[in-house]
Amino acid sequence: MNADGRTRLNQTPEWTALAKHREELGEVRLRELFAADAGRGARYTLQVGDLHIDYSKHLVTDETLRLLRELAAATDVFGLRDAMFRGEKINTTEDRAVLHTALRAPREAVVEVDGENVVPGVHAVLDKMAGFAERVRSGAWTGHTGKRIKNVVNIGIGGSDLGPAMAYEVLRSFTDRDLTVRFVSNVDGADLHEATRDLDAAETLFIIASKTFTTIETITNATSARNWLLGELKADQDAVAKHFVALSTNAEKVADFGIDTANMFEFWDWVGGRYSYDSAIGLSLMIAIGPDRFREMLDGFRIVDEHFRTAPAEANVPLLLGLLGIWYGNFHDAQSHAVLPYSHYLSKFTAYLQQLDMESNGKYVGRDGREVDWQTGPVVWGTPGTNGQHAYYQLIHQGTKLIPADFIGFVEPVAEMSDGLKAQHDLLMANFFAQTQALAFGKTPEEVRAEGVPEELVAHKTFKGDHPTTTILARELTPSVLGQLIALYEHKVFVQGAVWNIDSFDQWGVELGKVLAKRVEPALTDGAEVPGLDASTKALVTKYRELRGR
Ligand code: F6P
Numbered sequence: 291m292n293a294d295g296r297t298r299l300n301q302t303p304e305w306t307a308l309a310k311h312r313e314e315l316g317e318v319r320l321r322e323l324f325a326a327d328a329g330r331g332a333r334y335t336l337q338v339g340d341l342h343i344d345y346s347k348h349l350v351t352d353e354t355l356r357l358l359r360e361l362a363a364a365t366d367v368f369g370l371r372d373a374m375f376r377g378e379k380i381n382t383t384e385d386r387a388v389l390h391t392a393l394r395a396p397r398e399a400v401v402e403v404d405g406e407n408v409v410p411g412v413h414a415v416l417d418k419m420a421g422f423a424e425r426v427r428s429g430a431w432t433g434h435t436g437k438r439i440k441n442v443v444n445i446g447i448g449g450s451d452l453g454p455a456m457a458y459e460v461l462r463s464f465t466d467r468d469l470t471v472r473f474v475s476n477v478d479g480a481d482l483h484e485a486t487r488d489l490d491a492a493e494t495l496f497i498i499a500s501k502t503f504t505t506i507e508t509i510t511n512a513t514s515a516r517n518w519l520l521g522e523l524k525a526d527q528d529a530v531a532k533h534f535v536a537l538s539t540n541a542e543k544v545a546d547f548g549i550d551t552a553n554m555f556e557f558w559d560w561v562g563g564r565y566s567y568d569s570a571i572g573l574s575l576m577i578a579i580g581p582d583r584f585r586e587m588l589d590g591f592r593i594v595d596e597h598f599r600t601a602p603a604e605a606n607v608p609l610l611l612g613l614l615g616i617w618y619g620n621f622h623d624a625q626s627h628a629v630l631p632y633s634h635y636l637s638k639f640t641a642y643l644q645q646l647d648m649e650s651n652g653k654y655v656g657r658d659g660r661e662v663d664w665q666t667g668p669v670v671w672g673t674p675g676t677n678g679q680h681a682y683y684q685l686i687h688q689g690t691k692l693i694p695a696d697f698i699g700f701v702e703p704v705a706e707m708s709d710g711l712k713a714q715h716d717l718l719m720a721n722f723f724a725q726t727q728a729l730a731f732g733k734t735p736e737e738v739r740a741e742g743v744p745e746e747l748v749a750h751k752t753f754k755g756d757h758p759t760t761t762i763l764a765r766e767l768t769p770s771v772l773g774q775l776i777a778l779y780e781h782k783v784f785v786q787g788a789v790w791n792i793d794s795f796d797q798w799g800v801e802l803g804k805v806l807a808k809r810v811e812p813a814l815t816d817g818a819e820v821p822g823l824d825a826s827t828k829a830l831v832t833k834y835r836e837l838r839g840r
Contacts, residue, residue, distance in 0.1 A: 299791055301666050304361040311663070313619040318349040320756050331434035338607045339593035339774045344761040347730040348614055348694075349622070353807040358613035359603045367609065374784070375599055377403045377560070380656060381795035388529050388795050390565035390780065391559075391595045394588040394773070403560055412569075415556055417587075420581035422535070422555075426495065427466055427577060434529035437492040437646055441470040443485055444574040445515060446499030447507045448645060450537070453567020454499070454575045456642035457587070460635045460772050463704045465578040476517075477507035478489065482514055491533075497574050498536045498724040501563050503543035506804070508795040512547065522812070537570040541628025562795050564645045565780060568773070583769045590773025596602050598781040599785055608778055611696075611760065618694045619665045626669035628695035630678055635767060640672040641780055648795040650783045657791050658745065666790045667783075676721045683786065687729065698762045729757035735750045 299305055304400035324330055324346075333623035350358075362368070373380050392401040394409050399409045444454055453579035455473040458465065465471070470751040472485040486494070496515050500508045516530060523529050527548060536544040544554045544798035555570035567575070567745045568588055576584040598608045618624035627647075629640045651667030672678065672695070686693050694775040699722040710794025738748050762778075764771045787794030813831050817840065823831070 304364040321696045340596045340764045341537040342763045348758045365789045370788045383796045387560040389560040393568045394591040423576045434532045436473045439495045440493040444497045447475040449563025450499035452642045456638040491519045503538045503540040554751040560600045587769035590770030591777040594777035608781030611782040624692045630672045632675045632699040653792040694758045696760045702766045731755045
């Protein structure tokens with residue numbers, strides 16, 4: 291029994307039933323499941339907004355899905371979901387509401403935190419962002435010397451970088467191509483150096499994105515950017531106002547840094563960093579694509595929010611995807627989950643999902659404060675196809691690990707490409723469809739032999755198949771579709787955290803490294819004696835100082 295009165299997850303009858311079912315199913319053969327059910331391919335599909343979801347190539351039967359939904363019911367996933375949408379403080383370790391869904395709520399909606407409706411504030415910030423974005427895009431906002439802004443550099447890290455950086459790539463064909471938009475996150479000076487070395491400071495706007503405005507990497511880079519700008523312009527502090535804006539919850543720290551709080555775009559502690567790019571954190575994106583496209587993206591988020599909130603369990607896509615992940619992670623010992631987009635524009639999509647998923651569900655302590663004794667969040671990884679096919683797909687096809695994967699593809703190539711390049715799209719998508727087919731159904735030894743392959747190579751050329759995939763297909767990659775995809779993954783992660791009984795909205799695990807880095811730094815610079823430094827790290831620090839000639 292848990293401290294919160296709940297039965298331990300892996301002692302519930304629903305969990306036990308799934309474990310028994312898994313045993314009874316044994317080796318699931320997708321060839322057999324499809325042969326036994328001609329309608330499977332059509333039946334195991336769902337639609338949410340513009341997203342067509344095919345889950346027929348999963349190692350599941352109707353009974354598996356029923357048992358998984360029972361587990362969701364027993365763990366009250368929908369109860370927690372409703373509490374989240376209502377603004378209850380479900381992030382218990384930080385005593386915070388979790389309301390990224392309010393960031394895309396319509397103007398007339400009412401969502402209360404501590405008795406206050408937060409929706410008017412959300413729209414006030416969106417309107418302020420829109421006004422500012424239009425001024426930058428039109429040239430009305432000029433730099434200190436009166437020059438028009440042509441370059442935007444977002445400085446932030448984690449959730450204050452990955453979301454806008456990813457979305458800027460995804461929506462590149464919707465961006466103002468006369469603007470250069472760059473993202474600096476790494477405290478390695480090389481990042482800022484490369485981002486600014488060819489820019490005219492007089493035409494450059496820095497957006498300092500930090501929820502807390504205390505993150506050392508961001509504040510260090512922001513300080514260096516300020517020094518660079520003032521040095522290049524040979525100007526004093528006054529120049530900062532026209533070249534620096536802040537996105538933060540912390541007005542005091544923003545003012546301390548020297549940014550006019552009139553140029554601060556606010557968000558709130560009920561928005562987690564990794565759930566924040568549709569808040570003020572998306573300002574760089576809004577400048578790039580314009581406020582109307584940004585709002586279309588928010589509409590896309592909202593479509594999936596509404597679906598998650600209202601669709602019954604059997605038709606609820608985030609619930610389904612979350613439960614499938616649990617099926618593999620907890621009942622098939624899968625350790626990782628691949629996300630494989632067949633779109634060059636989604637090159638940073640999986641990196642974004644890594645924070646969303648792994649920072650949310652990489653926890654071994656449950657909401658009740660006890661260690662869990664079941665697997666939680668998977669390792670999320672992947673890069674765009676078809677590049678991955680020529681790199682690591684070998685292991686997915688013939689390795690010894692089970693790697694469930696999401697394949698994401700689009701029917702239409704991006705509109706602005708030439709007809710010649712658009713013609714390549716069918717080849718891209720042929721790969722997309724062929725891969726999930728090969729992964730699911732493989733190639734039997736008989737099929738290999740029938741091709742005349744010598745006997746000693748038959749085993750090598752055989753593909754066992756039964757590698758599970760979800761196919762997510764949309765007609766076009768639009769701002770709305772991006773919003774739909776992100777909301778889909780946000781809620782999938784939510785479902786899994788709810789079942790595993792962990793707080794998906796804190797991130798205490800990143801603290802220790804931060805504290806130790808602060809402690810170690812003086813040892814590197816001044817050779818200071820750091821109390822409590824272990825022998826290995828101490829020797830490495832000595833080596834570092836020696837090689838740096840200190
Ligand atoms: O260290 C992890 C983290 O707190 C993330 O959760 C967050 O997105 C990132 O750092 C950046 O934080 P901030 O926006 O406060 O600078």
